[in-house]
Amino acid sequence: MMLSTIVLGGYLGAGKTTLLNHLLRHTQGRRIAVMVNDFGDIGIDADLIESTDGEVMSLAGGCICCSVGSDLVAALMALAQRVPPPDLVLIETSGVALPGSVARGARLAPGIEIDAVVVLVDAETIRFRAVDRHVGDTVLQQLAEADLLVLNKIDLVDPPTLAATRHWLAGIAPHARIIESVEARVPTELILGLADETGASSWLSSPSSLSSLLSLTSTDIPSHDDSPSAFDPGSGERRSLRPDRSMMAGDRFETFSFQITGRLDAQALAAALCDPSQGVLRAKGLVQGLNGEALVIQTVGARSRVSAAAAGLIGAGQPARLVVIGLRDTLDARRIAARLACALAPS
Numbered sequence: 001m002m003l004s005t006i007v008l009g010g011y012l013g014a015g016k017t018t019l020l021n022h023l024l025r026h027t028q029g030r031r032i033a034v035m036v037n038d039f040g041d042i043g044i045d046a047d048l049i050e051s052t053d054g055e056v057m058s059l060a061g062g063c064i065c066c067s068v069g070s071d072l073v074a075a076l077m078a079l080a081q082r083v084p085p086p087d088l089v090l091i092e093t094s095g096v097a098l099p100g101s102v103a104r105g106a107r108l109a110p111g112i113e114i115d116a117v118v119v120l121v122d123a124e125t126i127r128f129r130a131v132d133r134h135v136g137d138t139v140l141q142q143l144a145e146a147d148l149l150v151l152n153k154i155d156l157v158d159p160p161t162l163a164a165t166r167h168w169l170a171g172i173a174p175h176a177r178i179i180e181s182v183e184a185r186v187p188t189e190l191i192l193g194l195a196d197e198t199g200a201s202s203w204l205s206s207p208s209s210l211s212s213l214l215s216l217t218s219t220d221i222p223s224h225d226d227s228p229s230a231f232d233p234g235s236g237e238r239r240s241l242r243p244d245r246s247m248m249a250g251d252r253f254e255t256f257s258f259q260i261t262g263r264l265d266a267q268a269l270a271a272a273l274c275d276p277s278q279g280v281l282r283a284k285g286l287v288q289g290l291n292g293e294a295l296v297i298q299t300v301g302a303r304s305r306v307s308a309a310a311a312g313l314i315g316a317g318q319p320a321r322l323v324v325i326g327l328r329d330t331l332d333a334r335r336i337a338a339r340l341a342c343a344l345a346p347s
Contacts, residue, residue, distance in 0.1 A: 002113035002307060003080050004298075005089040005106055006191060009099025010120030011129055011139050015152040017043040019120060019184035019191070020092055024048050026188040027061050033079055033086035034065040035072075037094060072102070076109035088115075088192060096138055100145025113307070116300035118191055119146035119176075120184065123165055124156040130172075143169065146176045147301035148190070148281070155182045175302040177281045179327070187253055189325055190282050193298065253281075254326065256333045259319040263288045264343040266295045269322075270304035272339040273297070279330030285322035290345055297322070 010016050021044060024032065034044070044065060050058045057065040064086070068075045072091075079089060091106060093099045103114045119142050122129075129139045143149065149169055154162055162180075169178055179186060266289050273283045285297040286309055294309035324336060 003085065003089055003111050004115045005091065005112050006115050007091045007093065007099045007103045007117045009093045009097065009117065009142050011142060012095030014120035014122045015184040016092055016120050019150065021045050022184055023188055023191060024059060024063060027063060028188065030087040030192060031062040033089045035068050035075060035089060035091045036065060037068055072105050073109045076106060076112050080111045098141055113305060115193060115298060116147040116303055117145055118148045118150065119143060121149055121151045121169065123151050123153045123162060127165060127168060140172060143172045146173055147303045149173060149176045149178045150184065150186060151178055151180045152184050154180045177301040179281065193282065193284055252328060254328045254331055256324050256331065256336065258322040258340065260287065260322060260340060261319045263290050263292060263345040265290055266297055266306045269339065269343040270297045270299055270306050273299045274302045274304050278335055279326040279332060280324045281326045283322065283324040287320040287322065
């Protein structure tokens with residue numbers, strides 16, 4: 001079983017600590033392990049700290065914080081051997097560290113899988129930092145290696161400056177997705193992913209996440225030209241794609257949850273979900289592969305991963321599930337459904 005890991009970076013003052021505390025307050029039952037270089041460098045809110053024992057700090061909700069020291073790989077290996085192991089590891093890098101390099105180092109630890117490199121960006125100062133002769137190169141490399149950029153403190157700049165900064169960031173990090181925030185308040189699902197591998201249920205049933213629900217059926221979605229038989233409105237069983245739509249986080253983000261019956265090319269679907277034109281910020285799916293195996297698909301920005309699912313997650317006759325989250329103005333269920341159609345195996 002691979003241990004999902006997120007690397008969190010960003011220059012000094014961008015809001016990493018604020019985001020970290022936000023995530024720890026909204027774990028939705030996940031056991032998160034936070035890794036830091038030194039406890040003195042981290043600003044975890046005092047009310048979240050339950051006890052400290054050596055290099056391990058116990059946090060609320062079954063989370064922990066571990067001091068890395070000089071050997072990240074050894075620390076990750078020790079973390080993976082804990083009983084029970086954490087559900088997810090969050091590595092917070094220092095403000096002058098290169099999170100992409102940290103991610104490459106973490107991959108050397110057996111059983112560690114990097115889900116994403118997330119970089120916080122101070123909307124007010126980032127362009128000044130980028131041309132600073134002392135730190136500019138570091139700042140630009142932090143941005144270039146991100147899968148997800150959180151453009152924070154947008155309340156401190158005017159709309160033209162914000163638009164110009166987004167355009168500039170898109171040039172620096174063309175493969176990253178960009179989301180905006182005030183005080184690093186973003187849907188935790190964007191950073192942490194779904195709470196478990198059983199698909200959409202835990203995410204979409206959360207009252208705090210949902211403000212409305214609209215069901216669509218396969219008859220509402222046009223077939224893709226390359227796959228005329230992918231949707232069969234008359235069958236109602238093997239070929240159906242049934243997306244549910246929900247709004248979250250002040251209606252700035254929305255999710256679609258698809259139920260899929262039939263085997264599909266998981267690698268092709270994962271690659272399609274990473275296409276920027278789909279508007280997908282994060283996706284997770286539990287699907288049946290071409291050979292009938294249960295697979296988990298995860299994407300964050302341009303990064304995707306397909307791995308074997310735990311036994312028994314998809315039973316006989318049960319539909320596969322896919323959940324996607326994106327910005328309300330760019331996420332389109334019909335485009336995603338068309339990609340799903342292309343990935344489905346012929347009948």
